[in-house]
Amino acid sequence: MIRSVVIVGGGTAGWMTATYLKATFGDRVRVTLVESARVPTIGVGEATFSTVRHFFDYLGLAEEEWMPACNASYKLAIRFENWRGNGEHFYHPFERLRTADGFTLADWWLRLGPHERRFDESCYVLPALCEAKRAPKHLDGTLFERSLHDGGDRARRTTMFQQDTQFPYAYHFDAALLAEFLALHGADLGVRRVLDDVVEVRRDERGDISEVVTWEHGALTGDLYVDCTGFRGLLVNKTLEEPFESYQDVLPNDRAVALRVPVDGAQDGMAPYTTATARDAGWIWTIPLYGRIGTGYVYASDFCTPEEAEAELRAFVGPRAADAEANHIRMRVGRNRRSWVRNCVAIGLSSGFVEPLESTGIFFIQHGIEQLVRHWPDRADDPHLARGYNESVARCLDGVREFLVLHYKAATRNDTPYWKATEERALPDGMAERLQLWESRLPSDSSVHPYYHGFEPYSYAVMLLGLGRPPKHPHPALGLLDPGAARAAFAEVRREAERLVAALPGQYEYLTHRMR
Ligand code: FAD
Numbered sequence: 001m002i003r004s005v006v007i008v009g010g011g012t013a014g015w016m017t018a019t020y021l022k023a024t025f026g027d028r029v030r031v032t033l034v035e036s037a038r039v040p041t042i043g044v045g046e047a048t049f050s051t052v053r054h055f056f057d058y059l060g061l062a063e064e065e066w067m068p069a070c071n072a073s074y075k076l077a078i079r080f081e082n083w084r085g086n087g088e089h090f091y092h093p094f095e096r097l098r099t100a101d102g103f104t105l106a107d108w109w110l111r112l113g114p115h116e117r118r119f120d121e122s123c124y125v126l127p128a129l130c131e132a133k134r135a136p137k138h139l140d141g142t143l144f145e146r147s148l149h150d151g152g153d154r155a156r157r158t159t160m161f162q163q164d165t166q167f168p169y170a171y172h173f174d175a176a177l178l179a180e181f182l183a184l185h186g187a188d189l190g191v192r193r194v195l196d197d198v199v200e201v202r203r204d205e206r207g208d209i210s211e212v213v214t215w216e217h218g219a220l221t222g223d224l225y226v227d228c229t230g231f232r233g234l235l236v237n238k239t240l241e242e243p244f245e246s247y248q249d250v251l252p253n254d255r256a257v258a259l260r261v262p263v264d265g266a267q268d269g270m271a272p273y274t275t276a277t278a279r280d281a282g283w284i285w286t287i288p289l290y291g292r293i294g295t296g297y298v299y300a301s302d303f304c305t306p307e308e309a310e311a312e313l314r315a316f317v318g319p320r321a322a323d324a325e326a327n328h329i330r331m332r333v334g335r336n337r338r339s340w341v342r343n344c345v346a347i348g349l350s351s352g353f354v355e356p357l358e359s360t361g362i363f364f365i366q367h368g369i370e371q372l373v374r375h376w377p378d379r380a381d382d383p384h385l386a387r388g389y390n391e392s393v394a395r396c397l398d399g400v401r402e403f404l405v406l407h408y409k410a411a412t413r414n415d416t417p418y419w420k421a422t423e424e425r426a427l428p429d430g431m432a433e434r435l436q437l438w439e440s441r442l443p444s445d446s447s448v449h450p451y452y453h454g455f456e457p458y459s460y461a462v463m464l465l466g467l468g469r470p471p472k473h474p475h476p477a478l479g480l481l482d483p484g485a486a487r488a489a490f491a492e493v494r495r496e497a498e499r500l501v502a503a504l505p506g507q508y509e510y511l512t513h514r515m516r
Pocket residue numbers: 008009010011012013014034035036037038039040041042043044045046047048175196197198199228229230231232234256296329331347348349350356359360361362363365
């Protein structure tokens with residue numbers, strides 16, 4: 001049996017893994033986490049995916065406990081700006097498409113055009129809440145959508161695989177504060193924290209890891225080792241020599257520069273969404289937290305230097321950024337051939353990473369941890385369990401890669417060398433066929449990447465319509481149907497959006513009232 005786990009690395013991945021394992025196994029498994037005071041964490045990773053609420057529920061942490069400690073806010077959508085090169089925007093919301101007479105409102109929207117209102121405003125309620133900077137909850141703490149579970153699943157301890165509805169929000173938070181918060185919570189749960197550098201990783205005669213040697217605390221041993229050392233991959237790549245397979249042929253962005261910028265929420269309000277603004281050689285994220293924004297330019301070094309990127313980011317943010325220190329980051333984009341190798345499992349950036357366009361880094365961590373518990377071995381190097389684990393991790397990352405490639409393929413910008421190059425770039429295997437299908441029909445369960453990767457067909461439809469690549473013709477069957485039910489459904493969306501905008505508090509007001 002696996003009775004002791006050694007985690008190397010104390011970033012978001014390390015602390016999420018340590019607390020989750022302790023919350024699962026309690027005293028039956030010893031967890032030691034060693035983190036360096038000298039090697040910094042990546043310092044970004046502030047926007048999340050709606051499944052993340054299962055993580056907090058699983059740990060038994062209420063929003064009122066952890067959100068204020070991490071300057072957290074709600075995220076209802078991602079707002080894409082200027083991806084057509086004409087200043088327009090649209091939202092990718094955490095909301096499934098409604099249907100009328102068996103067809104999605106997106107299909108009906110295409111059929112009933114031309115329209116005065118954008119596709120996302122017509123089919124969804126959440127974009128109106130985003131524009132009005134509303135919180136997803138009433139001031140008494142109840143969720144606006146009463147039919148959904150509101151973080152009340154702590155007793156059932158659900159995982160992301162049991163998310164049968166599309167929960168309407170995720171969070172933004174300060175990644176460093178979250179790691180600190182989880183470290184304190186981990187101490188309560190019994191995680192042993194060692195503040196030290198791992199200077200050597202030793203292997204036994206079979207090739208398994210036998211101990212990690214620290215500078216001041218000697219050797220640490222465990223039955224299972226978890227590599228959370230970030231892009232370094234100290235255990236999985238450097239020691240076990242597992243190859244890293246790059247995605248850069250299809251996703252060329254390999255660098256980022258990030259800033260932390262103070263804001264006055266009382267004056268400006270607080271947007272409940274992440275913004276991704278297309279720029280000349282990549283895109284800029286804007287993540288509103290309580291008291292500041294996190295912002296950064298993700299770009300391809302083939303088209304832009306770090307100095308140019310920083311200058312562009314500072315010009316974009318304006319004078320508020322004058323005193324902010326820039327964090328320049330090289331990104332390792334792709335995944336390990338295997339993330340579980342021998343008695344070592346890599347979780348977080350050491351396992352794989354795609355650029356943060358759909359905020360999937362922390363989602364991958366949560367997915368990795370949940371899969372680890374599902375595949376928990378009685379021997380650390382059980383090849384069958386490791387194979388199952390590796391397949392699901394690889395498929396998840398490959399699926400997200402494909403979804404992100406779609407963002408660039410479908411974007412109708414071609415005004416700079418960077419955007420022109422997106423037209424020529426290679427596609428992941430199988431994607432060309434799927435793109436062809438989407439020229440005739442909006443994506444469906446049977447025409448998107450076939451393995452779990454967090455994104456449903458509606459997300460693909462949103463990107464195709466938002467970016468300006470709808471199917472060539474509306475669905476012909478709809479021309480033979482009475483559009484009455486669809487028109488009523490569009491009217492209902494509009495009424496609901498207006499009612500909620502009037503009834504819900506602003507996000508800044510909500511957070512100040514409930515969480516401070
Ligand atoms: P790190 O934060 O790099 O932590 C590595 C840890 O290993 C540190 O504690 C370090 O001290 C320790 N360590 C290293 N070497 C040693 C050693 N020898 N001995 C002891 N300890 C050691 N994800 C999202 O979900 N949403 C986002 O919006 C998002 N934005 C991102 C933007 C960018 C530009 C990048 C690059 C990533 C982004 N991510 C995002 C991903 C997210 O940042 C990471 O998934 C997350 O922070 C986890 O990082 P980590 O813990 O794997 O690595």
